[in-house]
Amino acid sequence: MTEEIAIEFANVTKRYGSAVAVDAITLSIAKGELVTFLGPSGCGKTTSLRLIAGLELPTSGVVQIAGRDVSQRAASERNVGMVFQSYALFPHMNVLENVSYGPMIRGVAKAKARAHAYEILEQIGLKGLDMRLPSELSGGQQQRVAVARAIVQQPDVLLFDEPLSNVDAKLRRKVRGEIRELQKRFGLTAVYVTHDQEEALAVSDRIVVMQAGRIAQIGTPRDLYERPASSFVADFIGDANLISGQVTAGRFRAADLDVPLAGPDGAAQISLRPERIILSAGEGAPSGRVRSCTYLGSHWEYEIETGFAELLASRPMSEAPIAPGTAVTLTIPETAPIRVTDI
Structure with missing residues (x-):
């Protein structure tokens, strides 16, 4: 029809x-x-x-x-x-x-x-x-x-x-x-x-x-x-972390961030949604440090300093807050990075 x-x-x-x-x-x-x-x-x-x-x-x-x-x-x-x-x-x-x-x-x-x-x-x-x-x-x-x-x-x-x-x-x-x-x-x-x-x-x-x-x-x-x-679309629709790096043999790398990414080799930019970043206290790779933790009623919002970007991340209220200054490990699910620009 x-x-x-x-x-x-x-x-x-x-x-x-x-x-x-x-x-x-x-x-x-x-x-x-x-x-x-x-x-x-x-x-x-x-x-x-x-x-x-x-x-x-x-x-x-x-x-x-x-x-x-x-x-x-x-x-x-x-x-x-x-x-x-x-x-x-x-x-x-x-x-x-x-x-x-x-x-x-x-x-x-x-x-x-x-x-x-x-x-x-x-x-x-x-x-x-x-x-x-x-x-x-x-x-x-x-x-x-x-x-x-x-x-x-x-x-x-x-x-x-x-x-x-x-x-x-x-x-x-x-x-x-x-x-x-x-x-x-x-x-x-x-x-x-x-x-x-x-x-x-x-x-x-x-x-x-x-x-x-x-x-x-x-x-x-x-x-x-x-x-x-x-x-532009990634940044305008909701919150997005835009990260620049290099793609080699199906891997995107920026400082200690190393994640799978399809597409051609070369300079690229990815988008990571805050809710897709999993935080856990302690040193690891990729690593970061909590700069701020904000209570927003439905979730905790974090600003994280890393070697590759300043990230926005979120955690549900069911999880205990992580205090500013705490070292954290970032877990990035394989499906989380979205390639948005070839630089």
Whole structure:
């Protein structure tokens, strides 16, 4: 069975004068998929979202939605819903009025628009709140109203622009879970923009990591975390220790670090995740010394001085802390080192 493509970028570039915001990107997003654009400020992720929405038009290349070329079509000519970081709810309208407003201005009869809005509000967990004003709702409830207002118009694509930036940290985990559950329940094709790595890992089917207007890597959350294609991706997705050394006959060496590593001989850089480094007190090889030990509730975090790099390592709370100044032996599982760069 052929996978139905909902969004397609073909060699899309967006320039502002001499500045290139999006640089010749090609990408397909399947129907019913949630794809996140992730990257640092200025990487092109928000511009990519705006190109889908029709808020920006490409300088060159083709943008297709549901098989139609929309490259030069205005936002009003695209069947796209958008959830803004500010929610953009009408403060003088109650929940029902906010949700039914879109269909009504498109010519749907008031009674029919409100009946559909009631149905969506019930499905989205807002039954009984239809007469409340946005100011009478929690941040999470306002977010759901914004999603309901977008869903009621039955868009081909639903876009999320930093949707949790105005939600406090304690509520963020709950709301991102609700967004993911709603996306799956309604079978929505969704594109999500965030700079928060944990948020991207939690909600996405696939993540598009952007770097300087280009796609650095596309993959599932697990692919990107466990098999980053470059030092940039390894360092941006979670915590990573980047170590430079030499590969000879399938072994990577840097000072007293000696681990198996596939690939060609020569200078290389590897990534080691902090949780993959096993620490034990006492001298050994490779060796290090604890510079700091920090209590983070769910685990201990260590800064380790070694002859080849300053490492970040972690241990579960079930293990006793190792005091600063203690000599330690580092055990590196064979599958832990990931080759990220040939230097």
